[in-house]
Amino acid sequence: MEIVSQATFEFRHSDLFDIWLSNNRKISSVLDSIYVKISHYHVEDDKKLEINKKTSNFESFIKKRLPKCNYMVERFKSKHTEWMSSSISVTINENCNTQQKPGRRTLSYGNAGPRLKRKLASELANEKEHNTTLLMHAAAVSAKKDCNTNVASALKEMITTPAQYPTELRKQDQIQKPTPLTPNEALAYILENSLTKQQYVNTRILNINHHSDIYPSYNQVIEAKMQCRPKGIEVTETTAQVSLQNLLNHSAERIIQMQKDVFKQSLDSSVVKLICSYGFDGSTGQSAYKQKFEVKTHDVQVSDQSLFVTSVIPIKMIDSFQRNIWVNRTPQSILFCRPLKIEFIKETSEHIRMEKNQLDNQIELRSLNKEMGIVRIGTLEWNPQGRRKVGRPKANLAPIYHTP
Template identity: 30%
Template sequence: MESLTRRIVIMKYLAESKEKTFDMVLQTEIKHHQVVNNHHRTMKEPRKKYLRDEYLRRWAKANRTKSSFLSQNKNWLDITLVLDTEDDSFDQDREKRTRRAENEFDIMQSERTKRRKTEELRKNYSGDQLAYAVQMKLRECGKKDAAKLCKEATLTSPTRPKKILNKVNSESQHKQLSPYHALCLQLNRGMSKATYCLLRSVQKEHNCRLFPSYARVLEAKQSCYPPGMLIDDFDMKLPLQALLDHTATRLIELQREAFELLPNYLERKYEMITKYGFDGSGGQALYSLPASGIDTATESKLFATFICPITIKVQDTNIIVWQNPAPSSPIYCRPLHLQFAKETPE
């Protein structure tokens, strides 16, 4: 039998050190020696570690120079490696081959072949016997959950399989919120972007897709802003017609199903009734406001002008397509003009 020396392993490692580690080269050489000499012996792990550490120590002592290392360690390199332990990887390979043979029935064969090979089983045994055999085989293979599920589905009440199937289907089909519903939830609960993204990531870890991505929520939020908005340091205002058009368009989009119930709804004309109002408030925070331009007494007071949609109906008829469920609520108020100004009787 050809011996495996330290010189063979280390010279191989010096030639391949840029691509492989010392342990990889050592294992490769041992495998090659096993194949050539037809044996299953290998080195013990402590001896592998000693060989690697001793090589590194001697390599450093030789200033990491190949010629110096070979001349200083000639006798040490010629020592034969001790292979006195059975290699467990051969047993593992044997187990893998066995598992491949067992899985060949599921992977390599068609449904027609499977039906033909199991025909004798189905003829000679009843469904309850086969179900019990499957349960016991699954438990024998360590698949306890699958065995329990098989028992629940086949060996209990006749309605249990349908209940299990309905439960699986209902849990696997989570209906995702629309971007507008998610935006409404975020605004009503005062959630920041970080809080929203954290909740979404936790749900994704549990295979739930209830919340849409924050990018889609942001797009929905941008679509809620009417065009033509003018903002400076002291007020915000919108063209009245632009605000009315945007409000009507958004309500029609959200109530499209109600509009589609009307005959020839695309050819009809509609009328939106709104109301408007003013209100002022004082004691506003003064931080992050301009230091000049208006007096401090005015900066703490905010005067707001709003419009509120009441109904949308078909023109010249009494058919109401949409009606505000809470006309006195601030939720439906649309800001027309916000300004730092003091409220006056006029």
């Protein structure tokens, strides 16, 4: 016994338009959405042609009128509200038997497994007499219709140069791609080689022209450089200085950021201690320029012939179990010297003692910082002997940092 059934499906243009937009404007996605809803019915070939024609008209309407709206979706929807409210109607006549036909249902290529896919591809190749060029050309046309331009261009190139193109692809895979520099690495490269801004920009442009874009933009380098600068820097006509607390905070934060991998391996410790040393140094005989400073120090006219520097050097960072998180292997290197104060003044024993007393006052006043949890432990010893080593501490300043 046979039962004749009829089903009518309505597909609103607005819904199909949203599907078309969300799937990279591919008409194949619209067809798939229609066939999914009518998958329970047997669709004859003539009905498939009708559905394909309606969807083709749907796509032609959009491609013809969307450019006139400057590719603005909202303007297109508001201008063609009547068309958006209409729909595509699909009516299917189905002769259903009361008894279901035995056997497996037919699967499409997309829903098939690897074995069935090989079988379907083999049947298609046998049908086209294993004409490789024809099958590749058909695949390129299908990829272009599906808006897959990368696959289409690759297939087209393989058709035109079948012997050279695969070899070129293998060569490109074997070539190791250059690794881009991080902004911090680029900043280190500029400082170590004393490059100017224009020299760095010219080097970057040269690499880009040779398809090796490894250098970040100079703006990114400037941002990385600003992150290396502590907060609260005060600059006057003769002095540039920063508070000891800000310098220690910034130094510890940068070391913690640099040693993230080490902290991941030391999850059992939540407190780290940064050990630093401080000292003084002076330089005379600098070039004197014909300029007069308005500021006087101890009723003495300031001159740029002498320079005096107070600096802090991080020695190492340890955790609560006395394990090394970070160690300064070259503590005498200028790369690890953290200037605390730079001023135009001659180095004298009196000025060294005065600067040391001011620094000790900062240590005593800022021995407890509630915001960062920094605590000073131990004492500082000062060795006043020697000339160039004057002010070098024997013991270390050890602030404690509580890590989250």
